Amino acid sequence: MxxxxxxxxxxxxxxxxxxxxxxxxxxxxxxxxxxxxxxxxxxxxxxxxxxxxxxxxxxxxxxxxxxxxxxxxxxxxxxxxxxxxxxxxxxxxxxxQAFVVGATVRDPAGVVVGPVQEVTADTVTVQFRDRQIRLPRNALTAGDGGLVIGATVVSSRRSSALRRPARR
CATH class of the missing domain: 2.30.30.240 (PRC-barrel domain)
Known part of the structure; x- marks a missing residue:
């Protein structure tokens, strides 16, 4: 649950x-x-x-x-x-228990960001495309089917990136 x-x-x-x-x-x-x-x-x-x-x-x-x-x-x-x-x-x-190596990280829209490569007490390292991104553990929450990050994956012809939601 x-x-x-x-x-x-x-x-x-x-x-x-x-x-x-x-x-x-x-x-x-x-x-x-x-x-x-x-x-x-x-x-x-x-x-x-x-x-x-x-x-x-x-x-x-x-x-x-x-x-x-x-x-x-x-x-x-x-x-x-x-x-x-x-x-x-x-x-x-x-x-x-969702914070384990191999867990899938998704953005809020459900787009796969990548798998978890490493978990420490304070950080989670995620494979995103051709690089690894180290995130504070509290930047992720457990969700259905893995972990969810607050940023959104944005893809274009030239590149793809993680973007933070716009501030209100």
């Missing part, structure tokens, strides 16, 4: 428990999130549109706002803090 699949599964299960998405608009930073039995899950760090950043005792994670139901005193999640931490731990472990 990739981290994106984990988020989708969390959203789906929460959507079944809390179908009123309109309530998500009342979620606010600083609110305490509880489980259905009243146990503390964590605190909302920020609300960014339809995404909330939730801090548990061990993790900070981005979740769809529909995963929570707003209440007068805070919010309610469909899972306990221990369940959420375990799901996050599992998703992170699976994501780290």
């Amino acid at each position: 990739t981290f994106r699949q984990f988020l989708a599964a969390t959203a789906l299960s929460a959507g079944l428990l809390f179908p009123a998405a309109a309530q998500a608009q009342t979620l606010r930073a600083g609110a305490t999130v509880s489980d259905p039995d009243g146990g503390e899950v964590g605190t909302i760090v920020s609300v960014e549109g339809d995404v909330i950043v939730l801090r548990t005792d061990r993790h900070e994670v981005r979740l769809p706002a529909s995963a929570l139901r707003a209440t007068e005193t805070g919010a309610v999640a469909g899972v306990t803090r221990d369940q959420l931490n375990a799901q996050i731990d599992q998703a992170m472990a699976q994501a780290q």
Whole structure:
């Protein structure tokens, strides 16, 4: 299960428990999130549109706002803090397993950049055309079928290159 699949599964299960998405608009930073039995899950760090950043005792994670139901005193999640931490731990472990020599690196559009040649604690070396590119490890994320880089492969008659997305 990739981290994106984990988020989708969390959203789906929460959507079944809390179908009123309109309530998500009342979620606010600083609110305490509880489980259905009243146990503390964590605190909302920020609300960014339809995404909330939730801090548990061990993790900070981005979740769809529909995963929570707003209440007068805070919010309610469909899972306990221990369940959420375990799901996050599992998703992170699976994501780290994608960082292996031979893994395929793709751009956000799914275009193959090349295979991973070397992995260190801080960097990943990728074979791109006729050269090797050393990237910071945090420039890549685990995705379906390998790793994904934030840059886009751009090809022309004369050359091909990796280009960063335009800044907004």
